Structures are given as structure tokens and as C-alpha cells.
Amino acid sequence: MKTKPDVSEMTEAQASAELEQIAQAMAAADIAYHQNDAPEISDAKYDALKQRNAALETAFPDLVRDDSPSKKIGAAVRSGFGKIKHIVPMLSLGNAFSDADVIEFDKRIRKFLSISDDQPLAYTAEPKIDGLSLALRYENGVLVSAATRGDGETGEEVSQNAKTIADIPHKISGAPDIFEVRGEVYMSHKDFEALNAAQSAKGDKEFANPRNAAAGSLRQLDSSITAKRPLAFFAYAWGDISEPLANTQMGSIKRLGKLGFSINPLTKLCQSPDEIIEHYKNIEVQRATLGYDIDGVVYKVNDLALQARLGFRSNTPRWAIAHKFPAETATTIVEAIEIQVGRTGALSPVAHLAPVTVGGVVVARATLHNEDYIKGVDSNGQPIRKGGDIRVGDLVEIYRAGDVIPKIREVIKRGDGPVFQFPEKCPICGSDAIREEGEAVARCSGGFSCAAQRIEKLKHFVSRNAFDIDGLGAKQVEVFTQDGWISEPADIFTLQERFGSGVQQLRNREGWGDKSAQKLFDAINERRNIPLNRLLFGLGIRHVGESSAMTLARFYGDWPGFETAMMAAQNHKGEAWETLNSIDGIGTVMAAALVDFFHEPRAKAIVDRLVTHLEIEPVAVPKTNGSPVAGKTVVFTGTLELVSRAEAKATAESLGAKVSGSVSAKTDILVAGAKAGSKLKKAQSLGVKTLTEQEWLDLIAGSSDS
DNA sequence: GAGCCTCGAGTTCC
DNA sequence: CTCGAGGCTC
Numbered sequence: 001m002k003t004k005p006d007v008s009e010m011t012e013a014q015a016s017a018e019l020e021q022i023a024q025a026m027a028a029a030d031i032a033y034h035q036n037d038a039p040e041i042s043d044a045k046y047d048a049l050k051q052r053n054a055a056l057e058t059a060f061p062d063l064v065r066d067d068s069p070s071k072k073i074g075a076a077v078r079s080g081f082g083k084i085k086h087i088v089p090m091l092s093l094g095n096a097f098s099d100a101d102v103i104e105f106d107k108r109i110r111k112f113l114s115i116s117d118d119q120p121l122a123y124t125a126e127p128k129i130d131g132l133s134l135a136l137r138y139e140n141g142v143l144v145s146a147a148t149r150g151d152g153e154t155g156e157e158v159s160q161n162a163k164t165i166a167d168i169p170h171k172i173s174g175a176p177d178i179f180e181v182r183g184e185v186y187m188s189h190k191d192f193e194a195l196n197a198a199q200s201a202k203g204d205k206e207f208a209n210p211r212n213a214a215a216g217s218l219r220q221l222d223s224s225i226t227a228k229r230p231l232a233f234f235a236y237a238w239g240d241i242s243e244p245l246a247n248t249q250m251g252s253i254k255r256l257g258k259l260g261f262s263i264n265p266l267t268k269l270c271q272s273p274d275e276i277i278e279h280y281k282n283i284e285v286q287r288a289t290l291g292y293d294i295d296g297v298v299y300k301v302n303d304l305a306l307q308a309r310l311g312f313r314s315n316t317p318r319w320a321i322a323h324k325f326p327a328e329t330a331t332t333i334v335e336a337i338e339i340q341v342g343r344t345g346a347l348s349p350v351a352h353l354a355p356v357t358v359g360g361v362v363v364a365r366a367t368l369h370n371e372d373y374i375k376g377v378d379s380n381g382q383p384i385r386k387g388g389d390i391r392v393g394d395l396v397e398i399y400r401a402g403d404v405i406p407k408i409r410e411v412i413k414r415g416d417g418p419v420f421q422f423p424e425k426c427p428i429c430g431s432d433a434i435r436e437e438g439e440a441v442a443r444c445s446g447g448f449s450c451a452a453q454r455i456e457k458l459k460h461f462v463s464r465n466a467f468d469i470d471g472l473g474a475k476q477v478e479v480f481t482q483d484g485w486i487s488e489p490a491d492i493f494t495l496q497e498r499f500g501s502g503v504q505q506l507r508n509r510e511g512w513g514d515k516s517a518q519k520l521f522d523a524i525n526e527r528r529n530i531p532l533n534r535l536l537f538g539l540g541i542r543h544v545g546e547s548s549a550m551t552l553a554r555f556y557g558d559w560p561g562f563e564t565a566m567m568a569a570q571n572h573k574g575e576a577w578e579t580l581n582s583i584d585g586i587g588t589v590m591a592a593a594l595v596d597f598f599h600e601p602r603a604k605a606i607v608d609r610l611v612t613h614l615e616i617e618p619v620a621v622p623k624t625n626g627s628p629v630a631g632k633t634v635v636f637t638g639t640l641e642l643v644s645r646a647e648a649k650a651t652a653e654s655l656g657a658k659v660s661g662s663v664s665a666k667t668d669i670l671v672a673g674a675k676a677g678s679k680l681k682k683a684q685s686l687g688v689k690t691l692t693e694q695e696w697l698d699l700i701a702g703s704s705d706s
Numbered sequence: 707g708a709g710c711c712t713c714g715a716g717t718t719c720c
Numbered sequence: 721c722t723c724g725a726g727g728c729t730c
Binding site: 346350362365367405441548 | 715717718720
């Protein structure tokens with residue numbers, strides 16, 4: 001690459017020409033990255049362009065273009081596709097990596113269903129296609145929409161593109177009126193190679209692998225491009241449906257085939273874990289000659305009535321599992337081991353590797369988790385990998401766990417580096433690193449005195465699920481902190497007043513124009529109104545994540561109520577303390593972390609300064625008119641069989657009830673599922689009203705909609 | 707106290 | 721995505 005002339009030696013004409021070039025290059029890169037799922041240039045190159053652009057704009061402020069990359073805050077949102085909410089969520093599957101995991105899976109299911117080992121229990125086993133999931137909705141036999149998985153709850157509408165796929169019929173007959181088919185879009189090896197050959201002949205970029213090619217093709221904004229791409233589709237299940245297709249998994253798949261969908265020929269009904277594993281090995285042997293990528297075999301309980309009884313954990317069905325093939329590996333050298341400091345002070349080692357391609361992606365870093373992981377032992381001192389501890393200079397085999405996170409599997413050849421010494425001090429602030437007895441993680445003890453912790457806390461504060469301030473991401477936080485502009489959350493909200501109009505100061509900065517500065521201030525101002533749960537999450541109190549923050553917000557309702565309770569629970573005693581501990585999902589560790597946080601003077605001062613800038617919105621109190629349980633404290637115990645525990649809790653809360661985990665004199669209703677034990681007895685002795693699960697459902701029936 | 711299950715925290719590359 | 725730890729049930 002030729003070196004660009006120094007900015008100070010350039011003429012206006014040269015600068016203007018280069019600014020135009022950069023604007024075009026970056027716009028093209030944005031499109032490639034955000035809309036085509038395939039970056040054209042590396043992050044480093046992209047950053048270099050951005051910096052060069054900023055330098056030019058600083059030197060020639062009159063030449064700043066209207067379409068300058070510096071005026072774009074954050075990434076352009078991928079546009080052009082509508083959203084579709086999945087009526088039945090598209091969940092991911094749990095994973096099995098060994099035969100033992102599969103046997104365990106079978107055992108768990110038998111235990112859950114009380115089926116003894118000598119009774120038969122059938123499973124389907126089918127290849128797990130490495131493509132993208134797609135949900136097709138037919139109404140009265142006509143394809144009305146197609147949606148990608150998205151986050152499982154909401155996907156993107158790609159109907160026009162789906163219609164160009166030969167395996168997807170536009171009309172079907174003999175199907176239920178409402179009929180949602182689920183399956184996998186993929187590209188065969190042959191078609192993938194032909195496509196890449198054509199791409200390279202045209203001078204277009206090639207795709208890294210068939211999955212990326214399929215993803216990129218399905219998400220074209222112009223469906224005539226998708227039509228030219230040779231995509232294929234295997235159907236494997238149904239989602240929302242007006243009447244069941246069959247009462248077994250295998251029966252459903254066969255019906256899908258009869259209705260005109262492609263179904264995978266290697267799908268097999270198996271009667272035992274042994275037979276499942278045999279089929280897995282069979283498929284593994286054929287893997288190379290199938291003509292399309294698969295990354296494992298999926299097993300499902302065949303009987304749909306049993307599937308319904310098994311139900312779901314928070315994110316995965318209990319009745320299915322994906323048995324993964326061993327991940328692709330690569331060997332490389334450990335060049336350095338760096339220690340990063342997290343927002344809680346956790347010291348996490350990360351290996352810097354000589355870059356190497358694993359499964360189509362260049363990997364340069366791998367997580368090392370903690371001290372024991374580097375040593376190669378688990379918490380009981382048992383070895384976790386071949387080749388022992390990891391040192392700088394070692395030749396190692398790496399893989400991508402879940403095809404995502406790079407990890408070191410094995411030390412293949414010992415280098416000449418010394419045994420890695422885990423630091424006893426924080427690498428940033430020099431405070432002692434403390435590893436509590438029985439814990440895996442060492443933490444910097446510097447707290448608010450540690451610059452790294454302060455920055456990470458701020459990054460957490462502005463993160464997507466906390467304050468989510470547009471234009472103030474991790475990178476900006478770092479820059480602003482280093483320049484001394486912000487050091488705690490309250491500073492963000494005084495930025496504008498401290499800099500007068502602020503715009504002048506910001507404008508002198510690289511990459512900031514009047515517009516972007518004003519946009520940032522607008523974004524900050526928008527967040528002066530913040531829901532209580534987001535505030536609680538954003539504070540970054542240890543052990544308090546998104547979910548617990550919501551629990552607390554729901555329970556206490558508003559900020560004054562919450563804060564008063566925290567202050568009153570001082571010394572872990574008294575009624576406020578007991579109440580806090582009684583909340584379902586809040587235990588002693590979290591309760592202590594919360595109370596201690598609010599009695600730590602520095603933390604308290606930071607919170608006090610912050611809240612003066614905020615309008616804290618109470619968590620939407622559910623409509624409780626007509627609800628028979630509004631304001632009541634409800635406890636669930638035993639095994640709930642009709643609805644999941646999480647669902648029962650969510651329903652109760654939506655009706656204005658407070659869900660508690662333990663029975664006390666303040667409990668209004670105890671809902672006792674099967675095998676209820678001590679809590680039921682206690683409730684009876686206290687004279688608390690107890691209901692069976694069915695009685696509870698009857699009680700709340702009809703009030704959910706009013 | 708053991709055995710789930712769920713959540714929090716940390717990480718990589720895109 | 722994974723690991724570790726907290727919380728709940730038995």
C-alpha cells in the first residue's frame with residue numbers, strides 16, 4: 001500500500017479528492033458489512049480510513065462533506081426487512097458432545113417422565129443442516145410469509161426471497177388452514193463452488209463458506225438476486241398450526257414430505273440411545289459425501305404428547321438435543337498472555353495467537369478464563385486438557401467452542417517460555433489481586449480507585465440493556481474517560497452544560513461535527529427518563545443482572561420505595577432486610593451485595609449524583625382492576641405440572657401479585673404443586689390459604705384479559 | 707447437602 | 721457460547 005502524503009502538505013484539491021474517496025469506500029464497506037453479512041475490509045483498515053478522514057477534516061474544516069463518515073453515529077441499521085414476531089418462539093437446542101451426553105439426555109427424560117429403563121422410548125435422529133432456520137407461514141394453503149429466526153422471538157420477513165427457492169412451494173393442498181413450516185435454508189457444495197467461481201469471475205467477493213453464502217443470499221434486498229442463487233430447503237418441523245399434523249415427530253416429518261416439502265432422507269426413528277449413537281456414527285461416515293454441510297445430528301422425543309409434557313427450559317426444549325460433530329481445529333503459537341480487567345474487577349487472561357484460520361474465520365485471540373484454566377486443571381485439580389499448562393511460545397491446538405468462541409484444546413508442543421505467573425497485582429491500578437477461597441476468579445481489589453474498573457462500569461452503564469445511549473458506545477466512553485470528560489455516570493448528563501453549547505469542544509475532536517454532537521446530546525437527554533429496572537441494571541451492582549434488576553423493580557415499584565428499603569436494610573437486619581430476602585429469586589448473596597452497595601459511601605454518592613439528573617419511571621404496574629390477586633403475596637411450591645414455574649410467576653406478576661419464595665405470615669396464597677413439602681406444612685400451620693395448581697388457574701382465569 | 711435450573715459475567719469475531 | 725455461582729427444591 002502506498003503511503004498517503006502528510007495532511008499538512010496537501011492542497012485543498014488533493015484533500016477534497018481523498019475525502020470523496022474515503023466517503024465512498026466507507027459507505028461501500030458499511031453496506032457489505034451490515035447488509036451482506038460479509039465485510040469487505042478488515043476492522044483495522046476501516047479504522048485507518050476513519051482516522052485518515054478525521055485528520056483531513058481537522059486540517060480542512062471547510063471541506064467536510066455532507067455524506068462524511070464522521071457524521072454517521074454508530075452503524076447504519078440494516079434496513080429493508082420488516083419484522084415478524086414468531087407466535088411459537090424459535091428456540092435453539094441444547095448440545096451433546098459425546099456419547100455419554102446422549103445417554104445422559106435419555107436418562108434425564110426418563111426421570112422427568114417417570115419412564116423406567118426397561119420401557120421403550122423412541123427418538124428421531126436427523127442431520128443438523130448447517131444453514132439458516134426459516135419459518136414459512138401458509139394460510140389456507142397459500143404461502144403468506146417467511147421469517148428468519150432472528151433472536152428467536154422476532155425474525156426478519158424475507159417472504160419475497162423465500163418464494164424464489166425451488167424447494168418452497170407457494171401453494172399446498174391438504175394442509176391445516178393455519179400452517180407454519182420450519183426448516184433450514186442451505187446451499188449445496190456444488191452450487192457454492194459454482195457461485196464463488198462466478199463471483200470471482202465478475203470480480204465480486206467470494207463467500208467464506210456455504211452457510212455465509214446462503215445467509216447473504218437470503219437477505220438480499222433485491223429478490224431477483226436471491227432468485228439467481230441456488231438455495232435449497234429442508235423442512236423438519238411445524239410451529240404455529242391450527243390442527244396437529246400427526247401425533248409423532250416421525251409422522252409429522254412424513255406428512256411434510258407428502259405435502260410437497262423436501263425432507264432429509266437420513267431421518268431415522270430409533271428405539272434406544274444405542275441405536276441413536278449408531279445412526280450418528282453412520283451419518284458421520286457419510287458426512288463428506290452428502291454434498292451439503294451438516295454440523296451434527298438432532299435427536300427428538302418421537303411422541304408429541306411426551307414432548308408436550310417435557311416442555312421447555314428457559315431457552316431450550318427438554319425433548320430435543322443437538323449432538324455436535326467435533327469442531328474444526330487449527331494449530332498456532334501463543335504469542336502473549338494479556339490480563340484484562342472487567343467491571344467487577346475480574347482479571348481475565350486472554351491468549352494472543354499467531355493468526356490462523358479456523359472454520360473459515362481468522363482467529364487471533366482466545367479466552368483463557370482464569371488461573372486454573374491456564375494451569376490446565378479444574379477446581380478439583382483434575383487435568384482438563386492434554387499437554388498441561390499454557391505458556392507463551394507453546395504450539396497449541398485451538399477450536400471454536402459452539403463454532404464461536406476460540407479456545408485452546410491442547411498444548412501440542414511446549415515452547416521455551418516460562419510457566420505463566422498469574423499476577424498478584426492488578427495490571428492497571430496495581431492493587432492486590434484477590435482470589436477468594438473456593439472461587440475461580442481473581443479480582444482487582446481497587447474498586448472505584450481502579451481506572452479499568454471505572455471504565456468498564458461506565459461501558460456497562462451505557463450498554464444496550466442499560467441506558468443504551470445512542471452514539472455513546474464502548475469506544476466513546478474510553479475516549480471521553482481518558483480525556484477526563486467523564487468519570488462517573490452523572491458526568492454524562494452534565495456534559496452539555498459543562499461545555500456550554502458543547503458543540504465547540506466536540507467539533508474540534510476528530511470525527512465530530514455539529515450535527516453528531518447535537519445528536520449525542522439529544523440521545524443523552526432522551527435517557528433522562530429511565531425505567532427503574534434499567535437504572536438498577538445499569539448501576540452494575542455485583543450479582544444483579546438484567547433479570548434480577550427486573551425482579552427488584554417489579555417488587556419495589558418505584559425508586560423511592562427501593563432506595564428506602566435498601567437504606568433500611570442496614571447491617572443485614574430488620575424487616576426491610578427480611579423482606580428483601582423473601583423475594584423469589586433474591587437470596588442472601590444478592591441481598592448482601594445490594595445492601596452493601598448502598599452503604600458504601602462512594603457508591604452511594606455516585607448514585608445520589610446520578611439520580612438528580614433522572615426521571616425514574618416506575619415499572620409499569622400491571623392493570624389490576626378485576627384481578628383477584630392484586631397486591632397479594634403468592635408463593636409457588638412443589639412441581640408445577642400444568643404451566644412452567646417461570647410462566648406461573650410471570651402471570652401472577654402481570655396480575656399485580658408479588659411472588660415470594662418463602663412462606664411467612666405475610667404470605668396470602670400458597671400454590672402447591674405435586675410433591676409439595678415443608679412449605680405446604682408451614683403454610684397450613686400459619687393458616688395461609690393454599691390452592692392446588694388447578695384452583696390457582698381457575699382463580700385467575702378470565703382476569704388476564706380484563 | 708446434592709442436584710437441578712437459571713442467571714451473571716466474561717469473551718471472540720462479525 | 722460457556723463457565724461458575726446463586727437460588728430453590730427435596
